[in-house]
Amino acid sequence: MAGGVALVIGGGPAGLMAAGEIARAGHKVILAEAKPTLARKFLMAGKSGLNLTRDEGMDAYRARFTGPVVARAVADFGPAEVMDFARALGVELFTGTTGRVFPREMKASPMLRAWIARLSEAGVGIRTRWRWTGLRKGRQFLFDTPEGAVTLTPEVTVLALGGASWPRLGSDAAWVPMLTAEGVEIAPFRPANMGFSIDWSAHMTPFFGQPVKGVALVTATRRTRGEFVISERGLEGGGIYAVSAELRDGSPLALDLVPDLSIEAVAHKIGRISPRESQSNRLRKALRLDPVRLALVKEWGRPLPAGAEALARRIKALPVPLGAPRPLAEAISAAGGITQTALSEDLELTALPGIFAAGEMLDWEAPTGGYLISGCLATGRLAGRAAAAKMGL
Structure with missing residues (x-):
């Protein structure tokens, strides 16, 4: 098959968005997905409510994304545009108290069904179980399909194959050696929005699965409120994910277990309790620490200082090993991928003219809370529009 056809490889949000933009411009599109069904990671994210975007000011929103190319994409397709897109698919939305935007049904599947139906109506040819296996002469795409080997030579191509997180859902980074062989610069993948291992003592076993609430996480550069979970493997959850990039890159972490009180106020409260009481009782009575926070003090704070002020300082800056x-x-996501220098402003691969890339294939990071999905939608839209423009009218 040659000329006149656009190929999109990858059936996640970025690929679906790109396919829709190209079809809307009046071009024929083939969407190839290696898995039996589309958007598996999107559906998995929807199990916890599908946080689509974050309704906040554009300056704060853009600051959540690393990389100038992705920042440009989200500037053109920000929270308002993401919400309009979802509503156009018939999805009723609501915004939570923190600005997080969700479908009213708290599910991803209705939105995905409507999205696929719209693409089919636009003439997008969806091919599942089509695994990309090779690239010849920078233009010929080889696939392993249920019908055997297939070769396509499209006019333009958008790659939206995901990064390297959650490989069981399709993001296995199998594309890396194929693009590297063609001279595309790719930064090594590293985990992002992830938990951290902790070597727990036996006394922490009863607390596995328990949330830690009402604390502040303090890194080398910032202080943020957040909730996380104690697991058998370590620390997980949104509060940890929010600072995970900095921690991954070497920042220490401390917990302020009573963030609404000053050191002086904490010391005063502790000082009012008789020193004849055990340290645990003093902290429980003075500060009303719940069992989980008390357990963390015993795990990471020993030997506990005897003086009220020194103990207050330990509670306000409990070191996390x-x-x-x-x-x-x-x-949840990955840092690394196709570098900014390997891309044009329109997400075209400089080493492979006519081939664009979008989504988690690109080297960018953003926290959880709607930013990851929004970034994939925005880059898919930008790549799709640029691919359509390259095809002409």
Whole structure:
């Protein structure tokens, strides 16, 4: 097959978005997906409610994304545009108190069904179980399909194959050697939005699965409120994910277990309790620490200082002995991928003219909370529009 056809490889949000943009411009599109069904990671994200985007000011929103190319994409397709896109698919939305935007149904599947139906109506040819296996002469795409080997020579191509996190859902980075062989610069993948290993003592076993609430996480550069979970493997959850990039890159972590009180106020409260009481009782009575926070004090704070002020300082800056980041296969997303220097402003691969890339294939990071999905939608839209423009009218 040659000329006149656009090829999109990858059936996640970035690929679906790119395919829709190209079809809307009046071009024929083939969408190839290696898995039996589309958007598996999107559906998995929807199990916890599908946080589509974050309704906030554009300056704060853009600051959440690394990389100038992705920043440009989200500037053109920000929270308002993401919400309009979802509503156009018939999805009713609501915004939570923190600005997080969700479908009213708290599910991804209705939105995905409507999205696929729209693409089919636009003439997008969806091919599942089509695994990309090779690239010849920078233009011929080889696939392993249920009908055997297939070769396509499209006019333009958008690659949206995901990064290297959650490989069981399709993002296995099998594309890396194929693009590297063609001279595309790719930064090594590293886990992002991930937990960290902790070498727990036996006394922490009863607390596995328990949330830690009402604390502040303090890194080398910032202080943020957040909730996380104690697991058998270590620390996980949104509060940890929010600072995970900095921790991965070497920042220490401390916990402020009573962030609404000053050191002086904490010391005063502790000082009012008789020193004849055990340290645990003094902290429980003075500060009303719940069992989980008390357990963390015993785990990481010993030997506890005897003086009220020194003990207050320990409670306000409890050091966390982080182990290694959890591996890529467990991470929500990945840093690394196709570098900014390997791309044009329109996400075209400079080493492979006519081939564009979008989504988690690109080297960018953003926290959880709607930013990852929004970034994939925005880059898919940008790549799709640029590919359509290259095809002409």
